Amino acid sequence: MARTVLVLGDQLDRRTGALKDAVPGTDRVVMVESFAKLAERPWHHHKLTYLLSAMRHFAAELRDEGFDVTYRREPTLRDGLAGFDPAELVVMAPSRYDLRPRLERWGIEQVPNDAYIAGEAWFARWAAGRRTLLLEHFYREVRAEHGWLMDGSEPVGGRWNYDQENRRPAPRDARGVLASAPWRPTEDDIDAATRRDVAAYERDLDLELYGEETPRHFPVTRAEALASLRHFVDHKLDDFGPLQDVILDDDPILYHSMLSAPLNLGLLHPVEVCDAVDAHWREGRGPPNSHEGFLRQVCGWREYVWGLYWQRMPGWRDDNALGQHGAVPEFFWTGETDMNCVGSSHRDLGHYAWANHIQRLMVFGNYGLIAGVDPLELAGWFHSMFIDGYDWVMVPNVMGMSQWADGGVMATKPYAATARYVNRMTDYCGPCVYEPKTRTEDDSCPFNALYWDFLDRNRAALKGNYRMARVLSQLERFPAEELAAVRARAAPFRARPADRS
Ligand SMILES: Cc1cc2nc3c(=O)[nH]c(=O)nc-3n(C[C@H](O)[C@H](O)[C@H](O)COP(=O)(O)OP(=O)(O)OC[C@H]3O[C@@H](n4cnc5c(N)ncnc54)[C@H](O)[C@@H]3O)c2cc1C
Numbered sequence: 001m002a003r004t005v006l007v008l009g010d011q012l013d014r015r016t017g018a019l020k021d022a023v024p025g026t027d028r029v030v031m032v033e034s035f036a037k038l039a040e041r042p043w044h045h046h047k048l049t050y051l052l053s054a055m056r057h058f059a060a061e062l063r064d065e066g067f068d069v070t071y072r073r074e075p076t077l078r079d080g081l082a083g084f085d086p087a088e089l090v091v092m093a094p095s096r097y098d099l100r101p102r103l104e105r106w107g108i109e110q111v112p113n114d115a116y117i118a119g120e121a122w123f124a125r126w127a128a129g130r131r132t133l134l135l136e137h138f139y140r141e142v143r144a145e146h147g148w149l150m151d152g153s154e155p156v157g158g159r160w161n162y163d164q165e166n167r168r169p170a171p172r173d174a175r176g177v178l179a180s181a182p183w184r185p186t187e188d189d190i191d192a193a194t195r196r197d198v199a200a201y202e203r204d205l206d207l208e209l210y211g212e213e214t215p216r217h218f219p220v221t222r223a224e225a226l227a228s229l230r231h232f233v234d235h236k237l238d239d240f241g242p243l244q245d246v247i248l249d250d251d252p253i254l255y256h257s258m259l260s261a262p263l264n265l266g267l268l269h270p271v272e273v274c275d276a277v278d279a280h281w282r283e284g285r286g287p288p289n290s291h292e293g294f295l296r297q298v299c300g301w302r303e304y305v306w307g308l309y310w311q312r313m314p315g316w317r318d319d320n321a322l323g324q325h326g327a328v329p330e331f332f333w334t335g336e337t338d339m340n341c342v343g344s345s346h347r348d349l350g351h352y353a354w355a356n357h358i359q360r361l362m363v364f365g366n367y368g369l370i371a372g373v374d375p376l377e378l379a380g381w382f383h384s385m386f387i388d389g390y391d392w393v394m395v396p397n398v399m400g401m402s403q404w405a406d407g408g409v410m411a412t413k414p415y416a417a418t419a420r421y422v423n424r425m426t427d428y429c430g431p432c433v434y435e436p437k438t439r440t441e442d443d444s445c446p447f448n449a450l451y452w453d454f455l456d457r458n459r460a461a462l463k464g465n466y467r468m469a470r471v472l473s474q475l476e477r478f479p480a481e482e483l484a485a486v487r488a489r490a491a492p493f494r495a496r497p498a499d500r501s
């Protein structure tokens, strides 16, 4: 029976789900730009333009292949499906938890989501009966099963983990490590039309858009995505490992791949990314630590958060282990702050709708955590502003790893830090108006007072956590006047109560 394949915005892959077996000329395709989705939240300009451009490019490619593609712009997804018999519609199970029951209610068949390396079923089997779901165990099993950087049943070089060689601090002289330019696309007519339509949407739907309106940075077609993967493997992969946690003001991208955006849209499959890394190493090109460090991100962390999302939803979005209820600070939207680390990271975010992992975790995430921002609200901000932000990846990373809202599922202790971490891993502190080494002076770095203020407010919640025992006992020894000075210095930087009207 001929079918109509519903292709959602993050399912732009001919080789997965229901599209895998679809036949041009026989099966049809429907795609929908939903106004309700566009108006659901504020957006980074570049993110919105990128997503719509990628969808439109995909529709055009399917047409070129001979498919009859209905591409609609309608008030809701449901409106976009009007006239189609639900019994004929088929879709790959969405990546977003709450969409699956909706599609089920509408009577649309969902086929398993095979856009990941270890699917939900694989993860569930792996997790069954385990007391703890450690990333390291998961990563090793996935890697071994696929033979990536494996020599038979052993990891190449006899080691699974090269964290010691990787994760170096920021070098004193940055000039020697600045990377070559990232891959860049050339825009076409579809991009131009999408820009015009986004401007019209902004006006007609009263959209709130943030960030710069820059030329496109990320791939929107399969050919572009493959070119950007090739560029990374050829020019950046070898140096990825040692500098993966470093941030340099002059070069926020450094050796990062910027592949999360095309990966999360389906333009690249994670298996082919890992295959490319493995092949590059086997050709004898490059050190194992960088290859291992990168594989760990893709077949380890990325797959782990996908699996964990499906294990822990729907409850994960409601977690707030530390009872934090503050609003996202205004400067997270505007970038107007004199904290150099936040301001510079925001400049990068404004330009690319992207920031590297440490900017996300140790600058924005850390500030949100120690200033007392509501974790779900912070996840909403990430969703709006980051080009690769989707529910399945933000709930674990923002609410779990960065805000500790799950009380320790993703991270054994909160990623709370003073300026010391930023000062070690970045070159932000030197030119900053704040002093990173003091706590309660008028020019002391806000992160320092906020950190101790955070521990003070959360003593009870963190008391049983053995990894926090040392700092909590240090806090116990603070004289009363020091604690009062910490609270006073932190107060103006604490998150304001969220407006719940
Ligand atoms: C607070 C916070 C929020 C984040 N939000 C997102 C998000 O919305 N979308 C997103 O894809 N990633 C998110 N991440 C994970 C990670 O920071 C980004 O995947 C990465 O920075 C993207 O840049 P890149 O492609 O250059 O990554 P690289 O440094 O080159 O890493 C390679 C790839 O590994 C994968 N990866 C690495 N770590 C993770 C992780 N923890 N979770 C999922 N994938 C991972 C990504 O696909 C990435 O492209 C978040 C991390 C934190 C701490």
Ligand code: SF4
Residues within 6 Å of the ligand: 339, 340, 341, 342, 418, 419, 422, 423, 428, 429, 432, 433, 434, 435, 436, 445, 446, 447
């Ligand atoms: S001193 Fe503090 S605010 Fe300034 S860059 Fe360093 S960590 Fe950021």
